[in-house]
Amino acid sequence: MSNTNTFKPVRVKHLTIGEGKPKICVSLTGHRTEQIIEEAHTLKLADIDMVEWRVDFFEQVEQLDQVTYTLERIRDILPSTPLIFTFRSAKEGGQCELSSNYYVELNQAIAATGEVDLIDVELFNEETAIQQLITIAHEHNTFVIISNHDFQQTPPKEELISRLSRAQQLGADITKIAVMPQSSSDVITLLDATNTMKEQHADRPMITMSMAGKGMISRLTGELFGSAITFGAIQKSSAPGQVPVSDLRSILSLLHANL
Numbered sequence: 001m002s003n004t005n006t007f008k009p010v011r012v013k014h015l016t017i018g019e020g021k022p023k024i025c026v027s028l029t030g031h032r033t034e035q036i037i038e039e040a041h042t043l044k045l046a047d048i049d050m051v052e053w054r055v056d057f058f059e060q061v062e063q064l065d066q067v068t069y070t071l072e073r074i075r076d077i078l079p080s081t082p083l084i085f086t087f088r089s090a091k092e093g094g095q096c097e098l099s100s101n102y103y104v105e106l107n108q109a110i111a112a113t114g115e116v117d118l119i120d121v122e123l124f125n126e127e128t129a130i131q132q133l134i135t136i137a138h139e140h141n142t143f144v145i146i147s148n149h150d151f152q153q154t155p156p157k158e159e160l161i162s163r164l165s166r167a168q169q170l171g172a173d174i175t176k177i178a179v180m181p182q183s184s185s186d187v188i189t190l191l192d193a194t195n196t197m198k199e200q201h202a203d204r205p206m207i208t209m210s211m212a213g214k215g216m217i218s219r220l221t222g223e224l225f226g227s228a229i230t231f232g233a234i235q236k237s238s239a240p241g242q243v244p245v246s247d248l249r250s251i252l253s254l255l256h257a258n259l
């Protein structure tokens with residue numbers, strides 16, 4: 001079966017996600033505003049394409065005014081960098097848990113500021129909440145990544161495909177799955193699921209990765225198998241197995257030049 005869907009890349013500022021080399025993204029993981037400002041200055045000088053603010057690391061995440069204040073400071077420093085806003089829940093590998101009401105309120109409020117380019121919404125939320133967030137985000141020209149993470153294991157290929165397909169059906173602009181390998185076969189499972197999505201089902205960009213050292217290879221081969229963004233590390237990483245940004249650009253360029 002071949003993919004007859006018309007593929008829709010995502011254009012964010014000057015970037016086209018889903019075309020060419022995977023885009024390099026690095027996360028801001030500071031606990032306090034001053035640390036986040038410092039990290040943003042470091043990222044401004046780095047050779048990266050995008051930034052993710054992992055707001056679950058921010059100790060004032062439950063104070064919306066402090067979140068918006070800090071977001072404005074990030075934007076002062078990085079006015080034209082495509083920016084993802086992510087609250088990663090503890091059950092999916094993040095730093096803390098929020099009530100589902102506040103999770104929706106936080107994401108809605110941030111999408112409505114128009115200050116971020118993309119928000120990350122976890123797949124395992126109520127469908128109505130996800131749909132509400134997509135509507136509000138799109139009203140403010142903000143794209144939505146629907147994501148899922150398993151920090152324990154790698155589900156079977158069919159399950160990976162089913163979760164990515166479900167994220168598409170729900171209306172994600174970009175779908176994402178990150179899983180933990182227990183073996184080298186698990187890494188192949190993730191790559192195989194990504195490749196099958198690309199060849200048969202995907203009509204929009206995906207982000208997939210197998211985490212930790214074993215899975216690191218999956219963070220380099222996105223252009224071949226179909227993952228559009230790779231999360232890299234500078235000083236700190238936001239998940240195990242992220243490749244240092246200093247290596248990432250040259251490896252992605254080498255692979256690109258030979259495809």
Ligand SMILES: O=C1C[C@@](O)(C(=O)O)C[C@@H](O)[C@@H]1O
Binds near residue numbers: 088147240
């Ligand atoms: O979902 C992802 C992917 C990630 O978990 C990784 O494995 O690189 C890192 C997170 O910061 C990001 O939100």
